[in-house]
Amino acid sequence: MPGHAIHPIDIIRKKRHGEELSQAEVEHFVHTVVLYGEQKIAEGRGEHPTLLAATDKISEAQIAAILMAIFQHGLSHRELAWLTNAMRYSGETFDASSLNTFTVDKHSTGGVGDKSSLLIAPIVAAAGLEMSPSISVPMISGRSLGHTGGTLDKLETIPGFDTQLGLVRMAEVLRETHAAMMGQTPKLVPADRILYAMRDHTGTVESPFLITASIMSKKLAEDLKGLVLDVKVGSGAFMPTYEKSKFLAELMVSTGELAGTRTAALLTTMDEPMGRFSGNWIEVWECVDIMQGRRHPMSADLIELSTILSGWMLYFGGKSATPEAGAQLADEILASGAAYKSWLHIVAAHKGDTSIFTNPAAFHKPKASRVLKASRTGYLAGMDCTEVGWAVQRLGAGRTKPGDPVSAHAGIESHAKIGTHLKIGDPIFTLFSEDEALLAEPYRMLEATVAISDTRTEPQPLIREILTRDTVSL
């Protein structure tokens, strides 16, 4: 019956049997979730919440039941597209139309020592500044949580760096520098804030459908024409198996493409920390070194990943004929110093103090450090990279719950990669902390997880698979 009222209980009944919801039902669900969130905020402030019409109401129990039904039965491609779109427009969105530029961003499912965003933004921005047609990176990033690091925490170790730009200033910074690197605004995708908190309490975080809607609604709210997804696989990855990572990547590619955004997903290996350093300031230092032309051997995987991901972004933006040529261009932009010039420009636009990049090593001031050495001669065979991420967190670099403070100088330096031959006593990791007492537990965790063997283990290739609209069903 056209125009009839939609009730949460009907959505629950349909979805618990695995039936497909209509677009109107999905949109109504998101609409009521946002109103529910606004009521809770008003209550929290001690204000009288506005009276809602019966048809606009949904209870916490009903939201939870719908999430669990989705967790159990999944969503069709259409339902996922409707959910993502309704979430995307649940609050304010970025509008890039006046900038006349190809907006492109990268999203990673999270890793240890993965600082590629800090290289990719200036590489692509440099291409935007120096070459026509215009290309820009409106990068909205997150904070560290659990075993993975967060771009905002790294950037905020630069004195003065403002990550809370807001969308109006973001447009100005994009116009000036072709890249903005900031945190999510409180009004961007409010539906995700409410649903994510509820998923956390109801054991429904791991649904690939809900993860896709959550990630893609936030990315698409940036008004992107192109998106490159770095979906990690391996012992440090967010998803527990290769198949689950691939399924998530397929859902995200099809959702992006259905929304009209060119989307590629690269399945990349996360079996050991990426690059030389894992932490906050030390990761910025590593990137500054690279952009200033110093390529430490431990940074080779980071440089490869960053140029390949940038290559896809440049290709989508029409700067190269193929993603491979894009990667080559990205490497040239790095090597020529153009990315560093662009980095200085971006940091200054965010009110960051660029003078510390003159001697980044001197800015690293941990109060305590300790070296984990090889207990025997042999090859570095592997480690549980999630455990390494937790060790970095316990040193003070990460947080277990949102809002916890993080240390700028805590973290680890990797001295060997999987497959490296080690002699007894060779350094594997140096641990840094701002508190001597915080070294012991992470040291034990790293010691227990590092494996050395007599035979060489071949590391997995960095790029395992690439998914695009040509390889996933839409």
Ligand code: URA
């Ligand atoms: N990151 C997100 O933003 N959402 C999820 O659901 C999972 C990871």
